[in-house]
Amino acid sequence: MKDSPSPRARWAHRLLRSRRSIRRFQNRPVPRAVLERILRTALRAPSAHNRQPWRFVLVQSPARREALIRVLHQAWQRDMERDGLTEAEIQTRLHRSRVRLMAAPVLLCLCHDTRTEDPYPDPRRQQAERLMGVQSVALAGLYLLLAAHAEGLAGVWMCAPLFAPEAVRRTLALPSSWEPQAFLLLGYPAQRARPKCLRPLSQVLLER
Numbered sequence: 468m469k470d471s472p473s474p475r476a477r478w479a480h481r482l483l484r485s486r487r488s489i490r491r492f493q494n495r496p497v498p499r500a501v502l503e504r505i506l507r508t509a510l511r512a513p514s515a516h517n518r519q520p521w522r523f524v525l526v527q528s529p530a531r532r533e534a535l536i537r538v539l540h541q542a543w544q545r546d547m548e549r550d551g552l553t554e555a556e557i558q559t560r561l562h563r564s565r566v567r568l569m570a571a572p573v574l575l576c577l578c579h580d581t582r583t584e585d586p587y588p589d590p591r592r593q594q595a596e597r598l599m600g601v602q603s604v605a606l607a608g609l610y611l612l613l614a615a616h617a618e619g620l621a622g623v624w625m626c627a628p629l630f631a632p633e634a635v636r637r638t639l640a641l642p643s644s645w646e647p648q649a650f651l652l653l654g655y656p657a658q659r660a661r662p663k664c665l666r667p668l669s670q671v672l673l674e675r
């Protein structure tokens with residue numbers, strides 16, 4: 468077997484290794500055809516039992532984004548107050564989050580449809596089944612970010628919906644089995660990511 472990468476492998480590794488999280492975007496719309504290509508690639512992610520439990524919600528209406536920010540920030544502000552943050556720090560964080568969510572050309576809410584889970588009589592297996600669904604949804608999110616990167620777009624995963632899933636579900640009028648997992652913000656990048664500190668392979672790989 469050849470040890471050096473083929474041109475195809477070299478190209479793919481370069482693409483995969485160059486993806487970074489980007490949080491500021493150009494004020495330039497993402498063409499619908501590009502967005503659909505990205506979403507169709509995300510549909511190819513692997514999933515437990517091939518159940519494809521991912522669901523996507525495209526939140527374009529500014530009014531709906533405002534409503535989302537309102538409910539998310541209510542919950543977040545309460546948490547930060549409980550954590551003892553100063554009012555100034557709380558307002559800075561809320562402002563930064565609002566700007567990000569309003570300015571992103573594409574805001575997707577990534578959901579897990581819990582109806583796709585197999586039912587089990589015991590909590591141990593049900594919990595494993597729930598985790599498999601969540602893991603599958605995360606893989607679709609990763610495929611989506613990588614497909615966006617391949618298209619010259621950039622994006623970031625935001626965990627905010629995890630902290631107020633019911634409020635997000637209500638605000639987006641989602642089916643009751645759709646569990647909000649994350650926001651994915653996408654657009655043409657307006658910043659470069661800072662160099663990232665990587666854990667070396669030797670720290671994360673055990674051989675037995």
Ligand SMILES: Cc1cc2nc3c(=O)[nH]c(=O)nc-3n(C[C@H](O)[C@H](O)[C@H](O)COP(=O)(O)O)c2cc1C
Nearest residue numbers: 486487488489490605623624625626627649660663
């Ligand atoms: C599950 C998950 C949750 C994340 N949540 C947030 C978030 O809420 N806000 C944010 O700015 N970045 C978030 N990120 C992005 C990470 O900060 C980012 O992936 C990490 O710093 C590594 O940088 P890179 O993506 O540029 O390689 C999240 C990433 C993951 C995988």
